[in-house]
Amino acid sequence: MKVFTAEQIREADAHTIRNEPVTSIGLMERAARAIFQWMVNCYDPSKRIAVVCGTGNNGGDGLAVSRMLHEHGYRVDVYVINRKTTGSDDFETNLNRLPVPWKQISESGEIPSFEQYGLIIDAIFGTGLSRAAEGIYAESIRAMNDSSVEILAIDLPSGLFPDASSAGMKVVHATVTLTFQLPKLALLMPENGRCTGEWEVLDIGLDQDFISSQHSPFSLITAGLVDQLIPARSKFDHKGNYGHGIIIAGSHGKIGAAVLAARAALRSGIGLLTMYIPRDGYPILQSAVPEAMVITDENEHYLSGIPDLEGASAVGIGPGIGRQAETVYTLEEALRNSNKPMVLDADALNLLAEHPHLKDLVPENSILTPHPGEFRRLVGEWNNDFERLDKQRSLSRERKWIVVLKGSHTSVSFPDGQVFFNTTGNPGMATAGCGDVLTGVITSILAQGIKPTAAALCGVYIHGYAGDLAREAGSEAGLIAGDVVRYLPHAFAAFE
Numbered sequence: 001m002k003v004f005t006a007e008q009i010r011e012a013d014a015h016t017i018r019n020e021p022v023t024s025i026g027l028m029e030r031a032a033r034a035i036f037q038w039m040v041n042c043y044d045p046s047k048r049i050a051v052v053c054g055t056g057n058n059g060g061d062g063l064a065v066s067r068m069l070h071e072h073g074y075r076v077d078v079y080v081i082n083r084k085t086t087g088s089d090d091f092e093t094n095l096n097r098l099p100v101p102w103k104q105i106s107e108s109g110e111i112p113s114f115e116q117y118g119l120i121i122d123a124i125f126g127t128g129l130s131r132a133a134e135g136i137y138a139e140s141i142r143a144m145n146d147s148s149v150e151i152l153a154i155d156l157p158s159g160l161f162p163d164a165s166s167a168g169m170k171v172v173h174a175t176v177t178l179t180f181q182l183p184k185l186a187l188l189m190p191e192n193g194r195c196t197g198e199w200e201v202l203d204i205g206l207d208q209d210f211i212s213s214q215h216s217p218f219s220l221i222t223a224g225l226v227d228q229l230i231p232a233r234s235k236f237d238h239k240g241n242y243g244h245g246i247i248i249a250g251s252h253g254k255i256g257a258a259v260l261a262a263r264a265a266l267r268s269g270i271g272l273l274t275m276y277i278p279r280d281g282y283p284i285l286q287s288a289v290p291e292a293m294v295i296t297d298e299n300e301h302y303l304s305g306i307p308d309l310e311g312a313s314a315v316g317i318g319p320g321i322g323r324q325a326e327t328v329y330t331l332e333e334a335l336r337n338s339n340k341p342m343v344l345d346a347d348a349l350n351l352l353a354e355h356p357h358l359k360d361l362v363p364e365n366s367i368l369t370p371h372p373g374e375f376r377r378l379v380g381e382w383n384n385d386f387e388r389l390d391k392q393r394s395l396s397r398e399r400k401w402i403v404v405l406k407g408s409h410t411s412v413s414f415p416d417g418q419v420f421f422n423t424t425g426n427p428g429m430a431t432a433g434c435g436d437v438l439t440g441v442i443t444s445i446l447a448q449g450i451k452p453t454a455a456a457l458c459g460v461y462i463h464g465y466a467g468d469l470a471r472e473a474g475s476e477a478g479l480i481a482g483d484v485v486r487y488l489p490h491a492f493a494a495f496e
């Protein structure tokens, strides 16, 4: 699924009106109906609802939803902010159709006390926001946020720019955002997490041919995409068909990282796995993961040498390796000896940041999986998440790396400038070791001969999906990295 800019959404809107038997007001009716139907499934008519509208088309949506709710027995109070002159045509049409009285919120008047309501519908601004909300708009937003009443935002939380940073601006803190047709970039940015709440995309039937014909550098990773990328196994396959991966991991006190990466790789379909670890991890790894072969470094506590990488179909390096001076040699030699894309994670990335000359040795199309802290060490500071996204795309372009920037909606950037945002995963995964599991999953898929771009997308999606299944079976707070490994087979089952 593509992510469109506000401008592209407007074009899709106009194109649909020109080419299909639907008018502008008809499209608004469709959009409002989609919101209404979603609400009927979630809220019964006992909730008293405040609908706060601007005077553009987002406000028009709010008015149409108010009408539908009223006709179905919901108690709605409609507020319009600052209707000094007439609003947009479709807003005015829906104001005339409104079967209940409405109240004005004006600069000189009082702001209603929202605490009396069970739900607030936010229809002040959508994609047409042209500047920061100020004056009575900002005050209304503040009162809505302060009320601690649930807020449902139509299309976007009011005050949020769809395609640029809104840092420092007054924005509605929605509990849920129902956005039309396609997600907007702002919904994917961590800095907006407090404003968007959970969000969902509602189909309003904009022209699919037009949407397909439009280029966007941004897309979501969906189950449908992953399904196309993961090949099926065939009856006469043997373990040689599924690759031989080598994972270089672990140091004293962090052998667990190697165990997690190994288990994850084996649970992701790899044919053969060799782990290269420091000597004192040998008994731990052999007993915790008997399916893996183990080669040990000469050093007891940390890595200082390098295994023979000849014959490996993929190499992953980084989980738990630490930053000992000797381990720089391990990384450097691994980079020099690998003639194909690798997976680099954790301290391998920190060492790259500390020894920038090593960056030139990283093979093209390698997959780097930094969390935001590791990413900062690689590229420096950013002022907001849109700038962070620019830095991620530049790094991918300049170095020809696939960068997997981890977090909620992990973003995967390719050397051609494309960025894919993940749709699986949950805050339960913000716990030690989940990143090591991801390295195991991606190295395993890469070792099986799948292209690096596809391995990164499939790995990120399935890892998050396994985390979601683990949450379903338990809880977010109780989730540990081992649970993600445990649910990998169930996650893969969806694609067999």
Ligand SMILES: NC(=O)C1=CN([C@@H]2O[C@H](COP(=O)(O)OP(=O)(O)OC[C@H]3O[C@@H](n4cnc5c(N)ncnc54)[C@H](OP(=O)(O)O)[C@@H]3O)[C@@H](O)[C@H]2O)[C@@H](O)CC1
Pocket (backbone or CB within 6 Å): 009, 010, 013, 027, 028, 031, 054, 055, 056, 057, 058, 059, 060, 061, 088, 124, 125, 126, 127, 128, 129, 130, 131, 132, 133, 134, 137, 154, 155, 156, 180, 181, 204, 206
């Ligand atoms: N496209 C689709 O698929 C469909 C779109 N639909 C809906 O239309 C929405 C987009 O509608 P839209 O273009 O009328 O813009 P909207 O968000 O209502 O805001 C514009 C108004 O706000 C004003 N304004 C802006 N910033 C301001 C500020 N800081 N402070 C004060 N005023 C400010 C601006 O005034 P101006 O900037 O001209 O002064 C103008 O009056 C979209 O989000 C969706 O909900 C659906 O109905 C059907 C399908």
Ligand SMILES: Nc1ncnc2c1ncn2[C@@H]1O[C@H](COP(=O)(O)OP(=O)(O)O)[C@@H](O)[C@H]1O
Pocket (backbone or CB within 6 Å): 346, 370, 371, 406, 407, 408, 409, 410, 424, 425, 426, 427, 428, 429, 430, 431, 432, 433, 434, 435, 436, 437, 438, 463, 464
């Ligand atoms: N709030 C969240 N929502 C979705 N996924 C998350 C969230 N927090 C963390 N994750 C995922 O969990 C993993 C954590 O990785 P990382 O921070 O490297 O952990 P570690 O270094 O301890 O192994 C990443 O894949 C990340 O995308």
Ligand SMILES: [K+]
Pocket (backbone or CB within 6 Å): 058, 122, 123, 124, 125, 126, 153, 154, 155, 156, 157, 158
């Ligand atoms: K809104």
